[in-house]
Amino acid sequence: MPIILDHLTYIYGEDTPLAVKALDDICLQIPDGQFVGIIGHTGSGKSTLMQHLNGLVKATSGHIYYNGEDIYDRDYDMKKLRSSVGLVFQYPEHQLFEIDVFSDVCFGPKNLGLDKKEAELRAFDALRKVGLPNELYYQSPFELSGGQKRRVAIAGVLAMKPQVLILDEPTAGLDPKGRDEILKQIKKLQAETGMTILLVSHSMEDVAEYVDRIIVMNKGRVMYDDIPREVFSHYKELEEVGLAAPQMTYVLQELRKRGFRVDVDAATVGEAAETIYRALN
Numbered sequence: 653m654p655i656i657l658d659h660l661t662y663i664y665g666e667d668t669p670l671a672v673k674a675l676d677d678i679c680l681q682i683p684d685g686q687f688v689g690i691i692g693h694t695g696s697g698k699s700t701l702m703q704h705l706n707g708l709v710k711a712t713s714g715h716i717y718y719n720g721e722d723i724y725d726r727d728y729d730m731k732k733l734r735s736s737v738g739l740v741f742q743y744p745e746h747q748l749f750e751i752d753v754f755s756d757v758c759f760g761p762k763n764l765g766l767d768k769k770e771a772e773l774r775a776f777d778a779l780r781k782v783g784l785p786n787e788l789y790y791q792s793p794f795e796l797s798g799g800q801k802r803r804v805a806i807a808g809v810l811a812m813k814p815q816v817l818i819l820d821e822p823t824a825g826l827d828p829k830g831r832d833e834i835l836k837q838i839k840k841l842q843a844e845t846g847m848t849i850l851l852v853s854h855s856m857e858d859v860a861e862y863v864d865r866i867i868v869m870n871k872g873r874v875m876y877d878d879i880p881r882e883v884f885s886h887y888k889e890l891e892e893v894g895l896a897a898p899q900m901t902y903v904l905q906e907l908r909k910r911g912f913r914v915d916v917d918a919a920t921v922g923e924a925a926e927t928i929y930r931a932l933n
Contacts, residue, residue, distance in 0.1 A: 653719045655682040655705065655816065655848075660714035662700060674700045676872040678714070682850070684815075687842050689859030689880075690852045692869035693894040698852050699742075701869065702818045705850070706737040735764060738814030742821040744805030748793040753784070753804050756793055760812045771811075778810035781844070783837045799830030803837065810841075816848040817841075823858055835862055856884070860898040861920050868895070881919040900924040907931065 662675040674697050682688060692698040703709040704716060707723055707730045716723045723733055741747070750756035757778055761771035779789060782803040788796065793804050802822065809817065819838065823831035839862045842849045853859055859866060859880070866883045868876040870893045876883045883890075887897035887905075904916045904924060915927040 654684060656680070656715075656717040657704075658715040658717065660701075660704065660711050660716065662704065662709065663712045666712055674872050675704075675711070678872075678874060680867065680874065680877070682848060684848055685846045687839070687849045687862065687864045688851070689863035689866045690850055690869065691854065691856060691859065691866055691895065693854055696869040696893075697872040698854075698869045699820055702739065702820055702850060702852055705816070705818060706734050706739050708739070735812050736814055737816045737818065738809040738812055739818045740806055740809050740820065740822060742824050744808075745793070745798070745801035748801060748804060748808075751792065752790045753779070753793050753796070754789045756804060757807045757811050760808055764812065774811040774813065775807070778807040779804075781810055781841050782807045783833075783840075797830070799826055799833055802826065802830075802834055806838075814847070816850070818850045818852070820852045821854070822851065823853070823855075831858070838862070854895070856890070856896060856898050860884070860900075879919070881917040884919060885917050904928075 657678050657680040660675055660678040661673065664672045664674050678701065690698045690702065700709065704711055710724065718733060718737070721728060723730070748756050750759060754775055757775040758771045761774045766774070784800065784803050784807065788800065793801055796804065806819070806822070822838065823834055826834065835858060838849065838851065841847065851859055851863060863880065866876065866878065866880050867874060868883060868890070875893065876886060884897045884901050887901050890897055900918065900921060901916070904914050904918060904927070907914045907928065908916050912931040914931045915923070918924040918927050
């Protein structure tokens with residue numbers, strides 16, 4: 653069943669002189685199995701919105717429905733929600749602490765009360781899904797590269813077997829190679845499992861190749877909510893709120909100005925290459 657956000661509002665410091673409306677009357681539906689990019693500049697409300705989805709933050713007003721249940725009902729089981737909706741924070745590798753990678757990934761399942769064998773099976777499965785080489789399973793997580801640590805941290809959440817995975821700026825601080833590897837692995841994971849994935853970012857480049865849908869946040873409200881090619885067509889409006897469309901959008905717009913018959917709404921590098929090839933031939 654979809655996640656439904658019904659007129660969700662959140663105010664930091666409510667009833668104080670410093671009150672700030674971080675979320676303003678958000679209404680959204682996120683169907684099962686969708687890969688969604690949540691985009692916005694710093695302070696747009698995107699991370700605050702994601703923290704509501706697994707109950708870390710409670711809305712000032714409005715409702716969130718998960719699997720048909722209102723998570724704000726008095727008798728709702730928040731522990732069940734947090735095992736179903738996994739949240740990977742920005743720089744999650746800072747939370748690694750065990751003696752080796754495998755032990756770290758086992759920690760979450762053990763906390764669910766699973767026996768040693770089941771916890772280990774889940775850890776092996778999660779590490780395989782994030783593409784970490786077998787020879788690294790029993791190394792200290794602190795000896796790994798930044799991208800490898802990020803994979804271990806994501807595996808720790810996957811081992812809880814969530815139905816929904818929220819990733820808050822999963823490529824922050826990584827070099828271009830590490831960023832591309834992480835995003836490709838996340839896309840592969842989504843394709844293999846059918847899991848609902850919400851990818852939070854401030855970069856259109858990060859999501860252009862991978863997501864089915866983009867939600868653009870600005871000043872606590874939803875500015876755009878559509879498929880990538882429709883969102884990118886508003887590149888001028890995105891620039892006005894401190895965002896930029898993928899570089900290929902600007903290349904295609906410039907080619908169109910110079911008389912080439914290209915599809916300026918191409919949403920991926922592959923689509924852009926194809927329309928340029930057709931225009932030149």
